Amino acid sequence: MAAIDEGVTVRVPAKVNLSLAVGPLDEDGYHGLATVFHAVDLTDDIHVRPSKQWECTITGPYADKVPTDGANLAMQVAHRLAQECYEAGPVSMTIDKSIPVAGGMAGGSADAAAAIIAIDQLFDLQLTKLDHLDLARDLGSDVPFALTGGTALGSGRGDELAPVLATGRYEWVFALQHEGLSTPAVYAEFDRLNKRRKPRRLEAPEEILTALRTGDPYELAGAMFNDLQEAAISLMPRLQDTIDVGLSQGALGAIVSGSGPTVAFLCADRAAALDLMVGLTACKVADDVVSASGPHPGARVVPNNRLT
Known part of the structure; x- marks a missing residue:
C-alpha cells in the first residue's frame, strides 16, 4: 500500500516513576531496575509524511533543546526502518515537544516510540506488536513503556513490562x-x-x-x-x-x-x-x-x- 500522502500523527505520553529501585551494576555495566511506570497526559505529537529527503522540525516550548540530526531517537527509528523495510523511505518529521527534555520523564524515549507507530502506519509496514517492542528495547529502556502507557511494572533494565491493576485517576x-x-x-x-x-x-x-x-x-x-x-x-x-x-x-x-x-x-x-x-x-x-x-x-x- 502506498504511503499516506497527508501523513500520520502519533501522540505519546510522558512518564513518572512511582517507584524506582536500583540494583548493583551487572557485568555489562548496567543497573538492574524494578520500577512502576505511570503515564500521564503531558504529551508530544510526532507527525511524519513522505518526503524526497530527510527532514526534522521541532516545535513547542522545548524546541531549542532537541537535536534534529542523527542524535534524535525518533529520526533514528525512521532511518532504521527505511533500511530494514523496502516499503519505507525518507520522511519529513515534525515533533511538537511538550514533554520536558532531560527531565526524567522519558521525552526522547516517548518520541522514539511514537516514531515506531507513525512510520509503520505511514508506509503500511504491517509490523506486529512484538516487532514494535523488539525495536523499542533496542532503542532504550524507557521506550517499550511509552508504547504501552497506562501503569506497568518494569524489571530487568526497565524494559521488561507487566501490566499493573490501577483504579481511579x-x-x-x-x-x-x-x-x-x-x-x-x-x-x-x-x-x-x-x-x-x-x-x-x-x-x-x-x-x-x-x-x-x-x-x-x-x-x-x-x-x-x-x-x-x-x-x-x-x-x-x-x-x-x-x-x-x-x-x-x-x-x-x-x-x-x-x-x-x-x-x-x-x-x-x-x-x-x-x-x-x-x-x-x-x-x-x-x-x-x-x-x-x-x-x-x-x-x-x-x-x-x-x-x-
Missing part, C-alpha cells in the same frame, strides 16, 4: 527546571553515594501495587520512592527546596521523576493541583510548573482533524 503537578540532568551522571553519582551500602533487593513494591489497586492517592503518596533521588539532589541541591515547598503547599507526596530533575507532586484532586501550581509559581522554586493526570494510554495514532 491521579492528579499531578510537575515542577520543571530549564537545566537538565544527565542520566549517566545521576547513575554515576548514585554509585558513588552507595558504594558501601548493601544492594537493594529488586522486587515488586507491594505497598505501591496495593495503593494502585485501591485507587487511594493518600496511600500511594506515602509509598512512593526513588533510589536515584538522593543522587539527583546531590547534583542539583535546589531540588530539595522544591520538594519541601511543594509539601508545605499541600502536596500529598513528592518524588523526583526518574533521574530528574523534574519533581512530581501527587495531589488529592484537581482543585488541589491547581492550588499547588499557584503556590509553587509564587515561591519561584521551579522554572516551569505544569499539571497532568494519569494513567494515560501509550503511543496512539491521532486523526489529523483532531489535533487540538
Whole structure:
C-alpha cells in the first residue's frame, strides 16, 4: 500500500516513576531496575509524511533543546526502518515537544516510540506488536513503556513490562527546571553515594501495587520512592527546596521523576493541583510548573482533524 500522502500523527505520553529501585551494576555495566511506570497526559505529537529527503522540525516550548540530526531517537527509528523495510523511505518529521527534555520523564524515549507507530502506519509496514517492542528495547529502556502507557511494572533494565491493576485517576503537578540532568551522571553519582551500602533487593513494591489497586492517592503518596533521588539532589541541591515547598503547599507526596530533575507532586484532586501550581509559581522554586493526570494510554495514532 502506498504511503499516506497527508501523513500520520502519533501522540505519546510522558512518564513518572512511582517507584524506582536500583540494583548493583551487572557485568555489562548496567543497573538492574524494578520500577512502576505511570503515564500521564503531558504529551508530544510526532507527525511524519513522505518526503524526497530527510527532514526534522521541532516545535513547542522545548524546541531549542532537541537535536534534529542523527542524535534524535525518533529520526533514528525512521532511518532504521527505511533500511530494514523496502516499503519505507525518507520522511519529513515534525515533533511538537511538550514533554520536558532531560527531565526524567522519558521525552526522547516517548518520541522514539511514537516514531515506531507513525512510520509503520505511514508506509503500511504491517509490523506486529512484538516487532514494535523488539525495536523499542533496542532503542532504550524507557521506550517499550511509552508504547504501552497506562501503569506497568518494569524489571530487568526497565524494559521488561507487566501490566499493573490501577483504579481511579491521579492528579499531578510537575515542577520543571530549564537545566537538565544527565542520566549517566545521576547513575554515576548514585554509585558513588552507595558504594558501601548493601544492594537493594529488586522486587515488586507491594505497598505501591496495593495503593494502585485501591485507587487511594493518600496511600500511594506515602509509598512512593526513588533510589536515584538522593543522587539527583546531590547534583542539583535546589531540588530539595522544591520538594519541601511543594509539601508545605499541600502536596500529598513528592518524588523526583526518574533521574530528574523534574519533581512530581501527587495531589488529592484537581482543585488541589491547581492550588499547588499557584503556590509553587509564587515561591519561584521551579522554572516551569505544569499539571497532568494519569494513567494515560501509550503511543496512539491521532486523526489529523483532531489535533487540538
